[in-house]
Amino acid sequence: MGNLIDLIRSDARYEDSLKACMNCGICTAICPAAEFYDYDPRRICDTVQRGDEEQVEKLLREDTIWYCGQCMSCKPRCPRGNVPGAVINILRKVSQEMGYYKESRMGRQQVALMAGIGNNILEIGYCVHPDKVRPEMHPEQGPAWEWYIKNIKEVAPKFGANYHGKGAGALREICPETMEELRNIFKVTGGMDFHDAILNGGKDD
Amino acid sequence: MANRYWNEYQKNIADDHYYYERSCIRQTFFPGSETAFLKMMQDELGKDIFDDFRLHTCTGIGYHTDVVPLETTMTVVARIFSLMKERGYENLVPSCITSFGVFTEMCHMWQEHPELLEQTRENLYKACKREFDMPKNIAHPSDLIFKYRFELAEKMKYRLVNRFTGKPLNVVEHIGCHYAKLFPDKGVGKAEFPYVLAGMIEAWGGHVVDYPERRHCCGFGFRQYLVQENRGYSVSNTKKKLESMEPYEPDFIVSNCPGCSMFLDRWQYTIAEMEHKTYDREGYGIPVLTYEEMAGLLLGYDPWELGLQIHQVQSERLLDKIGIPYDPKQKYNSASGKILRAPEKPENLLV
Known part of the structure; x- marks a missing residue:
């Protein structure tokens, strides 16, 4: 086996995600991403299962693996108990570790996601927060959202929220001790190195 | 015989003493729903549920956008379990469907791979000097409302019935994908017959609409929404659902996932502005409620304290149908x- 196949199969999720694909294609039939993009989870599982290093490397450098929406509708449908959506998680991880994600348009979006969601977690302790859903970046949120953001300090308490307050409650400021522990977890488990690597352009080939 | 088979589709939901974990998405878009849920559990049902200020994100959105590694998410989850242990609780109630899926997945992996559990224990101790146990029970808040739906019904002032026609309201229920598609046996009714919301609707007098795309994803897609240029994926999937449910003339949609509730609401506005198309007859759109909002309204909670005014599809016509009173003057008042x-009015969607 080559390095990429070894890396993929060494992921703890692999055993549960790809047992023995028989190429029936029900994952593709149910897949919302396959309806919208030129995307075929059946072919991805087949490529990974065959273990052809060259084909897998090609896959890791392409847009394809970034099309999945992680709904996991494939999981309960697969007659063999495979999880194509989790195979995607493994492929994306390896693509980022190898720096291949930079070669595809969709892959490069990881930089924006890290600068958004990744930074949110490390800076404020939440993945999403109203302060980060700016109306000018989210026209689809509509005028009701714009009104809420404009008046959030005065309106949020009406809903029982504790906007930027101390103590418990929705939208509370997360205390410094908690943030320190959260960041320590990222440091100890490799999350911080991964965060910095993606924001700094990742590993070169 | 039928009951015996149906019993296999039920899940074990703890009776009391819950540790509540708030949701990044729900608190952002539906803070009134979390408040209403705690009020129902504590005031209406007399249950012990703890809201801990020391919690933080489960990293679920980061995990599914592949910007947070598995080992990191596992250890973050372990810290949450550690806090729960420290407070003396064993039953976890995560507000978010993504968190529910993440907690369930991590526990599953630890059970299947004990070496990962050991590694996580080491990581957590190294990072935080903490120890943890896995929860005895993980239930989504919608599981708890489902479990106590008949007790809540006894306290409700209103029913899901059109007061003008006397007929049950047509309700579309949408289950978040990560509720039962990830681990089917962790959801009421499993992935095939999800009953957690349908059970509430039926118990409270409504009619559950069955339509072809009932189980299709709302289209969040994590990176497919969060990256602006990919949002066509997200709106297309919601549009597919809306087109499929339109002929059944739903009075409202209810969802147990914070993301789904928001997308099914906002994409109706977007489609109305882009294509001059709404999925009701009058041009107002189909109101979308969280299950806490649905339950809260029937219990007589103030619609404006639940936060219905920060949905884009407005709900007054639904309130009128049920007979729920509201004060239009209070709608856009501050807490004081x-x-x-x-707010400005949309160009096409009526409000």
């Missing part, structure tokens, strides 16, 4: 009663 200028 100050009159705030109302």
Whole structure:
């Protein structure tokens, strides 16, 4: 086996995600991403299962693996108990570790996601927060959202929220001790190195 | 015989003493729903549920956008379990469907791979000097409302019935994908017959609409929404659902996932503005409620304290059908009663 196949199969999720694909294609039939993009989870599982290093490397450098929406509708449908959506998680991880994600348009979006969601977690302790859903970046949120953001300090308490307050409650400021522990977890488990690597352009080939 | 088979589709939901974990998405878009849920559990049902200020994100959105590694998410989850242990609780109630899926997945992996559990224990101790146990029970808040739906019904002032026709309201229920598609045996009714919301609707007098795309994803897609240029994926999937449910003339949609509730609401506005198309007859759109909002309204909670005014599809016509009173003057007031200028009106969607 080559390095990429070894890396993929060494992921703890692999055993549960790809047992023995028989190429029936029900994952593709149910897949919302396959309806919208030129995307075929059946072919991805087949490529990974065959273990052809060259084909897998090609896959890791392409847009394809970034099309999945992680709904996991494939999981309960697969007659063999495979999880194509989790195979995607493994492929994306390896693509980022190898720096291949930079070669595809969709892959490069990881930089924006890290600068958004990744930074949110490390800076404020939440993945999403109203302060980060700016109306000018989210026209689809509509005028009701714009009104809420404009008046959030005065309106949020009406809903029982504790906007930027101390103590418990929705939208509370997360205390410094908690943030320190959260960041320590990222440091100890490799999350911080991964965060910095993606924001700094990742590993070169 | 039928009951015996149906019993296999039920899940074990703890009776009391819950540790509540708030949701990044729900608190952002539906803070009134979390408040209403705690009020129902504590005031209406007399249950012990703890809201801990020391919690933080489960990293679920980061995990599914592949910007947070598995080992990191596992250890973050372990810290949450550690806090729960420290507070003396064993039953976890995560507000978010993504968190529910993440907690379930991590526990599953630890059970299947004990070496990962050991590694996580080491990581957590190294990072935080903490120890943890896995929860005895993980239930989504919608599981708890489902479990106690008949007790809540006894306290409700209103039913899901059109007061003008006397007929049950047509309700579309949407289950978040990560509720039962990830681990089917962790959801009421499993992935095939999800009953957690349908059970509430039926118990409270409504009619559950069955339509072809009932189980299709709302289209969040994590990176497919969060990256602006990919949002066509997200709106297309919601549009597919809306087109499929339109002929059944739903009075409203209810969802147990914070993301789904928001997308099914906002994409109706987007489609109305882009294509001049709404999925009701009058041009107002189909109101979308969280299950806490649905339960809260029937219990007589104030619609404006639940936060219905920060949905884009407005709900007054639904409130009128049920017979729920509301004060239009209070709708856009601040918490202190100050009159705030109302939002702009959309160009096409009626409000």
